[in-house]
Amino acid sequence: MSKVIQTCWILGLTLLLGCQQETPSKLSSVPQKDFISHQVIEWRLATSWPKNLPGLGMAPERFAQLVEQMSNGRLVITVYGAGELMPALSVFDGVSNGTIEMAHSASYYWKGKAPAAQFFSSIPFGLNAQQMNAWLHYGGGMELWEEVYQPFGVLPLAGGNTGMQMGGWFNKIIASPEDFKGLKMRLPGLGGEVLKKLGGVPVDALAGRELYGALQTGAIDAAEWVGPYNDLSLGLHQVAKYYYYPGWHEPGSTMEFLINQQAFSTLPNDLKMIVKVAARAINQDMLDDYTQGHIAAMDVLLNEHNVQVKLFPNTVIRALKYARDDVLNSEAAKDPLFNKVLESYMANEKSVKRYFSYTEDALSRFELDDKNQP
C-alpha cells in the first residue's frame, strides 16, 4: 500500500472513530492540523544574501514564517543563505532547473540572460519605491516581468525594496563630470554602464563584504552598496572620506521572489494565494524595515562618526542623467524585449514624475528651501 493510501485510510478511520463521541460545539476548536498534516509540502528557498543580513536577508525569512503560519504548517519553506546550497548568483538557474523551488534575489543580476530584467530592480534616474510598485502592480509591469522570465520557467514576484540608495562612498572629491575619468568604482548594472560613458571604470565583481578591503587598499576609489542600514555595518565610513548624495543609480531597488513555475502549478489554490499575498506583504515590509533602519543608521553615521556627507554638483547629476539616456537607447537597439519594457517604463516614468512634481516633490522642495531660510 502506498504511503498516500495508508495515510488516507488512517485519516478516514480516525474521522469515523472520532464521530462516535460527542463533537465539541465550537467549530473553530476542531483541531485542524490533524486533518491536514499529511499534506505538508516542503520547499527550499536560496538567496543571494548572507543568511539573516539585515533587510535583504531578513525578508525571505519573514516570508517563510508568514507562509508557514498562514498555511497552518502545510507549506514549509526552508531559507538558505548565499553559498549554503549554491553560490549567490546561481539561484536563478537553480529555480529555473528545479533544483530549488524558490529564490530571493534582484533582477539586474540576470542581465546576461535577459537584458530587460534590469528594469524590475532599478534603473538610473528611474522610479522610486512607490512608483515602481504602482507600475508593477497597476501599470503593466508585472505582466512584462512574467514575459521576460517565462522562457526560463520562472515566475517572479516583487520581493521588497531598499528605498533610494545613496550615491556611494568616495575617496576623491567629485566636483565635475571630469572627475569620474579613470575612477574605479563598485557600481553594478546600468549604473556601471553610465559611469563607463563618463570615463569611469565600474567594478561589479565585488561582494559587499569585500568592499572594506578594496577601499582600504585603494583597489577601488569609490563604492556604493545600499544605504546607511547596510553600509554602516560594513564599516565603509572607516575607509572612505565622503558619503555622496543624492543616489541616482538606484532610486527604488526592488528585490524579487523567484518561483519554479512547475512547482507553483502543483500547489492547491489556497497555497498559491498564500504565497502570493505573503510576498506582497513582504514587498512592503522590507521597505518599512529599510526606511526605519536607514534613518537610525544615518543618525549614527552623522552624530557618532562625523561622516562628511557631500552633494554631487548639478553639473555632475546632469551629465549622469544624459549618459543614462544614451545607455538605455543603445541597449534598446540591441534587444527588442528590452525596448518593449523600456517603452512601458518610460511612459510611466514621465507621467508619474509629473504627478509627483505637483505633490511630494513640490512639498519637499519647499521644505528644503524653507530650512535654509534666514
Next chain:
Amino acid sequence: MSKVIQTCWILGLTLLLGCQQETPSKLSSVPQKDFISHQVIEWRLATSWPKNLPGLGMAPERFAQLVEQMSNGRLVITVYGAGELMPALSVFDGVSNGTIEMAHSASYYWKGKAPAAQFFSSIPFGLNAQQMNAWLHYGGGMELWEEVYQPFGVLPLAGGNTGMQMGGWFNKIIASPEDFKGLKMRLPGLGGEVLKKLGGVPVDALAGRELYGALQTGAIDAAEWVGPYNDLSLGLHQVAKYYYYPGWHEPGSTMEFLINQQAFSTLPNDLKMIVKVAARAINQDMLDDYTQGHIAAMDVLLNEHNVQVKLFPNTVIRALKYARDDVLNSEAAKDPLFNKVLESYMANEKSVKRYFSYTEDALSRFELDDKNQP
C-alpha cells in the same frame, strides 16, 4: 444526529471509499475544501465609503477576497458600503460594540473619541506614505495606535494609503496667507484647524458627493477631497477654477481596518495571521492603485479638461506650516495621549525628513530644477 456528526461521517466514508481506487500520486490534488468546509466563519465589514468607490472602496473588497481565497473559504467577510448597515461614521462604534466584526475607515474621523487617533491617518506637513508605513511597522507607531484604540476593544491595522493629497479646488486666487481669511473650505481634521488659525472657515460636514453642488452654489469657496483619481469622477474641475498644489494637509493618508478584539481572539492562529497579512498586502495595494489612478486621472485633467494647476506661494505654505505647529502644541497641552503620540511622531518626522533630504528629495529637487533649465 447533529449536522456536524453527519458531515463528519460523510467525510470519513468518502475518504474510505476514495481510498479503494488508485489515489493520484500528487498530494496536492486531494480536495481540501471537503475536509474543512464545515468550519466556515462569517464576518461583516462596514466601510465609510460608497460601495466599490475606486481606491477607498475597492480595498476592503479585495481584502475580503484575499482572506476567503487564502482560508479556502473558512473565513468569509461580507463588505457593506456606507449606509448599507450603518452610517459612514458609525462604523467605529459598530466594531467597538460588536455589531460588526470589522470596518474600513480613516482614524481622524474618531478625533472626538480620541484626539490622538488623528496621527494614524495623516497630519499636516507630516509623513508621506513610505514614512508612515516605516513609523507604523518599525518605529513604534502600531503599538501606539493599539494603545489609543484599546479602551474601545478595537484592534487597528493599516489599511491602505491614498498617497499625498492635492491642495484642493479653489474658486479664488490664493496669493498670500491673508487670502484664507473668511475662506469657506471643505477641509476636515487637523488641516481644518490650521485653516482656522489663518482666519478660514473649515467645513467638514460635507460628503464627497455633496462637494460639486456646494462649490457650484458658492456655499463653499474651496474643497479638497483626495486627488485626481477620486476628484475627477466627482467632476470638481467643472465647478472650480483652480487646482492647487502642493497638498500640505495630508501628505500620506493612511486608511485603517478595524477589528473587534473579541471576535479576533476567537479565530484560530492561521486565520489570525491570514487577516493580518491580507491587510498588510492591501495596505500597499491601495497605494499602488492610487498612484497609478492619480497619474492617469491627472493626465485627463490636464490634457482633456485644461485644468489650471496653481502653486501655493512659499509665503502661504510657510504660514500654514507654522500654524500647524501651534495647532499640534495646543492639542498636546489638552490630552496626554495626544502628547505621547506627538513625541514619537515628531522624533521620527525629523529623522526621516533629514534622511530624505539626502535621497529622494535631493534627487527630485535636482530634477525639478533641471526641467526648468534653458
